[in-house]
Amino acid sequence: xxxxxxxxxxxxRLPVERTPIxxxxxxxxxxxxxxxIRSEAGDFLNLCYNPKLATEVTLQPLRRFPLDAxxxxxxxxxxxxxxxxxLKFSVGEGPIFSNPIRTIKDIEELEVPNPEEKLAPVxxxxxxxxxxxxxxxxxxxxxxxxxxxxYMVEGGSSKKFHQIKAMMYNNPMLLNQIxxxxxxxxxxxxxxxxxxxxxxxxxxDTWGGVLAPEQFREFxxxxxxxxxxxxxxxxxxxxxxPVIFFAKGCGYMLEEMAEIGCDVxxxxxxxxxAKAHQRVGHRVALQGNLDPSVLYASPEVxxxxxxxxxxxxxxxxxxxxxxGHGLEPDMDPERVSILVEAVHQASSLKGKSIK
Amino acid sequence: xxxxxxxxxxxxRLPVERTPIxxxxxxxxxxxxxxxIRSEAGDFLNLCYNPKLATEVTLQPLRRFPLDAxxxxxxxxxxxxxxxxxLKFSVGEGPIFSNPIRTIKDIEELEVPNPEEKLAPVxxxxxxxxxxxxxxxxxxxxxxxxxxxxYMVEGGSSKKFHQIKAMMYNNPMLLNQIxxxxxxxxxxxxxxxxxxxxxxxxxxDTWGGVLAPEQFREFxxxxxxxxxxxxxxxxxxxxxxPVIFFAKGCGYMLEEMAEIGCDVxxxxxxxxxAKAHQRVGHRVALQGNLDPSVLYASPEVxxxxxxxxxxxxxxxxxxxxxxGHGLEPDMDPERVSILVEAVHQASSLKGKSIK
Numbered sequence: 001x002x003x004x005x006x007x008x009x010x011x012x013r014l015p016v017e018r019t020p021i022x023x024x025x026x027x028x029x030x031x032x033x034x035x036x037i038r039s040e041a042g043d044f045l046n047l048c049y050n051p052k053l054a055t056e057v058t059l060q061p062l063r064r065f066p067l068d069a070x071x072x073x074x075x076x077x078x079x080x081x082x083x084x085x086x087l088k089f090s091v092g093e094g095p096i097f098s099n100p101i102r103t104i105k106d107i108e109e110l111e112v113p114n115p116e117e118k119l120a121p122v123x124x125x126x127x128x129x130x131x132x133x134x135x136x137x138x139x140x141x142x143x144x145x146x147x148x149x150x151y152m153v154e155g156g157s158s159k160k161f162h163q164i165k166a167m168m169y170n171n172p173m174l175l176n177q178i179x180x181x182x183x184x185x186x187x188x189x190x191x192x193x194x195x196x197x198x199x200x201x202x203x204x205d206t207w208g209g210v211l212a213p214e215q216f217r218e219f220x221x222x223x224x225x226x227x228x229x230x231x232x233x234x235x236x237x238x239x240x241x242p243v244i245f246f247a248k249g250c251g252y253m254l255e256e257m258a259e260i261g262c263d264v265x266x267x268x269x270x271x272x273x274a275k276a277h278q279r280v281g282h283r284v285a286l287q288g289n290l291d292p293s294v295l296y297a298s299p300e301v302x303x304x305x306x307x308x309x310x311x312x313x314x315x316x317x318x319x320x321x322x323x324g325h326g327l328e329p330d331m332d333p334e335r336v337s338i339l340v341e342a343v344h345q346a347s348s349l350k351g352k353s354i355k
Numbered sequence: 356x357x358x359x360x361x362x363x364x365x366x367x368r369l370p371v372e373r374t375p376i377x378x379x380x381x382x383x384x385x386x387x388x389x390x391x392i393r394s395e396a397g398d399f400l401n402l403c404y405n406p407k408l409a410t411e412v413t414l415q416p417l418r419r420f421p422l423d424a425x426x427x428x429x430x431x432x433x434x435x436x437x438x439x440x441x442l443k444f445s446v447g448e449g450p451i452f453s454n455p456i457r458t459i460k461d462i463e464e465l466e467v468p469n470p471e472e473k474l475a476p477v478x479x480x481x482x483x484x485x486x487x488x489x490x491x492x493x494x495x496x497x498x499x500x501x502x503x504x505x506y507m508v509e510g511g512s513s514k515k516f517h518q519i520k521a522m523m524y525n526n527p528m529l530l531n532q533i534x535x536x537x538x539x540x541x542x543x544x545x546x547x548x549x550x551x552x553x554x555x556x557x558x559x560d561t562w563g564g565v566l567a568p569e570q571f572r573e574f575x576x577x578x579x580x581x582x583x584x585x586x587x588x589x590x591x592x593x594x595x596x597p598v599i600f601f602a603k604g605c606g607y608m609l610e611e612m613a614e615i616g617c618d619v620x621x622x623x624x625x626x627x628x629a630k631a632h633q634r635v636g637h638r639v640a641l642q643g644n645l646d647p648s649v650l651y652a653s654p655e656v657x658x659x660x661x662x663x664x665x666x667x668x669x670x671x672x673x674x675x676x677x678x679g680h681g682l683e684p685d686m687d688p689e690r691v692s693i694l695v696e697a698v699h700q701a702s703s704l705k706g707k708s709i710k
Binding site: 160161165166209211213214215216249251270293296297298328 | 515516517520521523524525564566567568569570571604606607624625626627646648649651652653656660679683685
């Protein structure tokens, strides 16, 4: 069945009236109402696992702005935690895994979690959101195996990726074993999100850009392709569930990324949207890719940049407007509002000029 | 006149017996003898401005490894300091400019420094090094105007580049004024380095990769092209002085970067060397681009990766071996030694197989 929403239609390259928009990290610290709930929840993970609060936080940006999709509020690291790793978020330091994965023994202790048990609160949030959202589509998500593995092997955030790269070069079999378990775990998790009501899913490969091309192909792209093969692509409502793949800093690989079975490629802002479309043709839709820093500029500049980006995309469908990366805590919600309005207005005009 | 050294010859795409190698940040914290001198010098800037110590630090890696070039030990931020900005290096926080450039008034206070006065100690280091180095060529360097401007406008290191990007979008004229002064200052500084004995110069654009393509072209590439136009390309010894341009994260722009007048493009490790050569042909030589993390791997893996990289480059000259980014403090000098030996051995064999 064909979906009705502009967002899902654009993902599947079906005709649309105008360009849909959602924003990576649209639920987050730039919103004062988020900061209120965040301090009420205390620990960040408490917020992720609290159905009432996480549902509310997901909906906050949609109350402010006429966005075309909601994205589940959660964290990519709930999967390694469900696999049995001990996870903490410490203030100022970010996520910390106290027992990083370095040996075959560490890997043997990881389990493939049953999401209905281990991630039940997240799935409950998905169920609730789907009920409340009505016509607005809900995006589920996961980190890519490579990106999740960086945290699991490094023991937290990293700049240099010393541990995982040493493993990749010295003992690629070990890394592949971690990635294999992640492929199965992430596929099950995304399928559970789809069963519970996610109408599209995005796979974030935040750290694919630190890899050389051969390694990116082998350790990031291949596992993502294996996940996509395992996904139930028709949701409970009989509508096709688009898969969006976003790999930051990997624009040079677009042609190959377009072949892994996803419906949409997310672009960061260092890739030219029009040229990206030339390179991938109609094989995939494109999502992105305004430089997030444009939100530090004046309303006039925001409108101009939106207009130029929309106009540079040459096809009447297959573009989902987004930033090239997530919203930042110091961004002004007023500017976000101007951005969303500008996309809606300018793309409606563009639609008319095409007809 | 044609240079004799393998490094300079490869930069100018003249026939060579084997592939030359030097390493970004080859003088630095991974060497215990560097750490000794660093603690003797106290403040990091003291070290940069101390002819005896900076000369010694430049030479240290050449005593350990048969590298094909030396690179002046200094910091890119000596230029903004010479322009009148107050600079400090605080432990753990990196460089801090206490009065960042935000207004036209701030810009008016910047001066174009006469390097023979304001940077006399650095030029003395160049002079000394050239005397000591003999046949080994000396590389001078500078940051690119865009990269220098990020520190000057942000007031130090940055992750998000909020201030300078806001300026770029809201008031590009202001940013261009800063870049204009930097173009003149950097060109004078590099010409002074050449006069004093630098036989090649590298322009580092560490932060070009945070820009969208249009902005990279306008605010990074254009000022660099203007610097290159102003350089004395024949050194005091009548030999051509190659210009190397290294822009991290900008591999998508190779074709345009090859047109700005440089002799060599430095590549980070996310660009495939063979494909890069296909794209730029014989217009420029290529420098790079082993993933620095290969140095965390075993000797066998280092040798294999070196061999593969050398073999992937299809031309008998025009390749200068380097890492795709600088050496890290936690790298093992023993592994660096294995790397340098592997490049010398494997590329000599390669040279023979070509003949």
